[in-house]
Amino acid sequence: MKTPFIPEDRVRLIAIDSRYVDSPIASAIKKLGIKLFPVYPCQDTYQSINCHPDIQFHPLDEKNIIVAPNAHPRNIQGLKDLKFNIIVGKTPVGAAYPQNICYNVGRIGRYAFHDFRYTDPILIMELKKRQIKLIQVKQGYTKCSMAILNHNTFVTQDRGIYRAAISNGLEALLMSPGGIELPGHPYGFIGGATGLIGENELAITGSLKNHPDVTFLENFVNNHNIKLLALTNNPCIDIGSLIYLK
Numbered sequence: 001m002k003t004p005f006i007p008e009d010r011v012r013l014i015a016i017d018s019r020y021v022d023s024p025i026a027s028a029i030k031k032l033g034i035k036l037f038p039v040y041p042c043q044d045t046y047q048s049i050n051c052h053p054d055i056q057f058h059p060l061d062e063k064n065i066i067v068a069p070n071a072h073p074r075n076i077q078g079l080k081d082l083k084f085n086i087i088v089g090k091t092p093v094g095a096a097y098p099q100n101i102c103y104n105v106g107r108i109g110r111y112a113f114h115d116f117r118y119t120d121p122i123l124i125m126e127l128k129k130r131q132i133k134l135i136q137v138k139q140g141y142t143k144c145s146m147a148i149l150n151h152n153t154f155v156t157q158d159r160g161i162y163r164a165a166i167s168n169g170l171e172a173l174l175m176s177p178g179g180i181e182l183p184g185h186p187y188g189f190i191g192g193a194t195g196l197i198g199e200n201e202l203a204i205t206g207s208l209k210n211h212p213d214v215t216f217l218e219n220f221v222n223n224h225n226i227k228l229l230a231l232t233n234n235p236c237i238d239i240g241s242l243i244y245l246k
Helices: 024-031 073-081 121-129 159-167 214-223
Strands: 013-017 035-039 057-059 064-067 085-088 106-108 111-114 133-136 146-148 153-156 171-174 194-198 201-204 227-230
Touching (some): 013 024, 085 121, 111 159, 121 133, 153 159, 214 227
Parallel strands (some): 013 035, 064 085, 153 171, 201 227
Antiparallel strands (some): 194 201
8 A cells, every 4th residue: 555545556455445345336346346344333433434534534645544542442442453553642543523533534646625623633644744735625535525536636526625736736527416325414424435446447346327426426537547447326325435554
C-alpha cells in the first residue's frame, strides 16, 4: 500500500462494516477472491456509522495506520495481527458530528481534504510529515464523500469538495446528492459506497440505475479506463467505504 485507497494491483483484503459480512455485498467480494476484515462498532458514536471503517481508522501507508483511541479492541488487535504499526490518535470518536469526523479524511494521492478544525492532531501531523497538501473544506465526512479513481481523479456529491478539487488542479465529477442509502439518514455518500479493488476497477455496493447522473458517472469512469463493478443489484448503500488493507 504505497498510497491509501489507490491499489497498484489486485486487492487481497478489504475492511468492511461487520454488519455486512454475511450480506450479498460480502458474498460478491469473496467471490472475487478478496478476504474481509470486519470492523466492529465504536460504541461512542451513533449506530448507523459506528462500524464504518472510515470513522475509526485512516491508513497512512503500507506499514502505518492511525486508529481512534476508542476504536473497538478487536479492530486494533486485528490490524496488529496484519503487521500494521498502530499509531493511536489523540481524539476519541465522539457521539455526533463534528466530533465523529476526526479520522474521515479524504486522501487522494498527495492531497487530503477535510474540515481540519476537527481532524485529529496526530493525523494532521502524520499527513504533514508525508508532505501531503491539506485542503480545507466545510464537509467533515470527506472520505465518505469521495469515490477515488486514481491519484488525481475522484467522484463526489459535495459541491464544496468539487470546487476545491478543481481549484487545486485535480479532476472531479460532481454528481447530484441522493441515490445512496444510509439507514437512519436521508441518504448516504458515494465514497462510502465504493472502493478501488484493483488499479482499474471500482467496486460499488449496489445499483445506481435510478440515479439521474448514472450515465455521467459511467462515462466518467470509463474515460479513465476504470471498470465500474456493481457488487449487487440491490440499491446502493453507504457502508463506510471499501478500504483495502492488503
